[in-house]
Amino acid sequence: MGLTAHVLAIDAGNSKTDVAVIGADGAVLGTARGGGFQPPLVGVGAAVDGLAEAVLPALEQAGAVGVEHVSACLANADLPVEEAELAEALRARGWGRTVEVRNDTFAILRAGVDEPRGVAVVCGAGINCVGMRPDGATARFPAIGRMSGDWGGGSGLAEEAMWFAARAEDGRGEPTELARTLPGHFGLGSMYALIEALHLGHIPNGRRHELTPVLFSTGAAGDRIAGELVDRLGDEVVAMASVALARLGLLEEEVPVVLGGGVLAARHPALDERIAGLLAVRAPKAVVRVVSAPPVLGAALLGLDRTAAAPGAHARLRAHYA
Numbered sequence: 001m002g003l004t005a006h007v008l009a010i011d012a013g014n015s016k017t018d019v020a021v022i023g024a025d026g027a028v029l030g031t032a033r034g035g036g037f038q039p040p041l042v043g044v045g046a047a048v049d050g051l052a053e054a055v056l057p058a059l060e061q062a063g064a065v066g067v068e069h070v071s072a073c074l075a076n077a078d079l080p081v082e083e084a085e086l087a088e089a090l091r092a093r094g095w096g097r098t099v100e101v102r103n104d105t106f107a108i109l110r111a112g113v114d115e116p117r118g119v120a121v122v123c124g125a126g127i128n129c130v131g132m133r134p135d136g137a138t139a140r141f142p143a144i145g146r147m148s149g150d151w152g153g154g155s156g157l158a159e160e161a162m163w164f165a166a167r168a169e170d171g172r173g174e175p176t177e178l179a180r181t182l183p184g185h186f187g188l189g190s191m192y193a194l195i196e197a198l199h200l201g202h203i204p205n206g207r208r209h210e211l212t213p214v215l216f217s218t219g220a221a222g223d224r225i226a227g228e229l230v231d232r233l234g235d236e237v238v239a240m241a242s243v244a245l246a247r248l249g250l251l252e253e254e255v256p257v258v259l260g261g262g263v264l265a266a267r268h269p270a271l272d273e274r275i276a277g278l279l280a281v282r283a284p285k286a287v288v289r290v291v292s293a294p295p296v297l298g299a300a301l302l303g304l305d306r307t308a309a310a311p312g313a314h315a316r317l318r319a320h321y322a
Contacts, residue, residue: 005064007303012037026313030062071303073107111298112258112291234274
């Protein structure tokens with residue numbers, strides 16, 4: 001076909017994996033989708049076996065057995081030591097001459113910026129933030145939960161909303177409409193009924209994330225406690241972004257701050273306003289963007305950044321995912 005299989009891009013999240021094989025000119029030669037990537041639950045070997053279920057069909061579609069460079073942005077690669085372990089496991093598969101593993105938040109950042117320069121805050125099930133400069137400098141947080149100082153994310157917000165609602169209903173806390181709206185979402189009449197249903201498994205644990213949009217709608221309707229939780233999330237987003245910008249020496253420069261993940265991409269007005277207002281004070285030249293491109297694009301662009309791609313390759317790749 002006259003094209004070289006140049007980059008194998010992998011974006012692997014907790015629930016799904018996207019793979020793309022990219023030519024040296026930025027053409028997309030093959031794609032595939034697989035399941036979630038959770039090495040803490042299944043082990044590194046089994047998790048990489050799962051990646052192979054998407055990688056091999058994508059390579060076959062591209063007519064390639066390997067590539068110059070593997071650019072893998074992986075969930076649960078939260079620490080450099082984990083990135084190194086996963087990179088070694090990918091090298092052993094022989095899919096590419098060189099391999100680089102990054103946390104999957106870097107894919108969202110690179111997908112949302114024109115060059116590898118900026119900061120991304122991602123709020124999905126959890127919350128994370130990374131930053132990068134073209135010279136290779138990065139800023140990041142461990143982002144492994146409360147023990148590393150994190151607050152927020154869809155799961156955390158749902159838990160906080162439940163805490164306030166439970167205490168409001170039984171009298172230990174202040175009144176809040178959350179005591180009505182949270183159980184009401186599931187057709188239940190009380191927080192006691194909701195707690196019982198979740199505890200006994202009558203409502204699957206995986207449905208707890210449905211409570212996060214209820215929190216936002218309750219706050220938008222004027223509930224003070226729900227509104228304060230939304231404000232606190234905005235505070236956390238700006239705290240992470242401004243610290244990352246400062247670490248990179250970009251706090252006083254015009255630079256993108258990319259927002260991604262289901263919670264931030266939903267564009268809740270009160271949250272957007274809080275973030276914009278606080279950033280205007282702490283990083284007045286920051287330009288807020290909400291990323292809509294798929295993260296696998298970011299993984300592919302990071303791969304092209306690391307290799308001798310043809311002129312115009314980045315633009316052609318972006319055009320494919322536009």
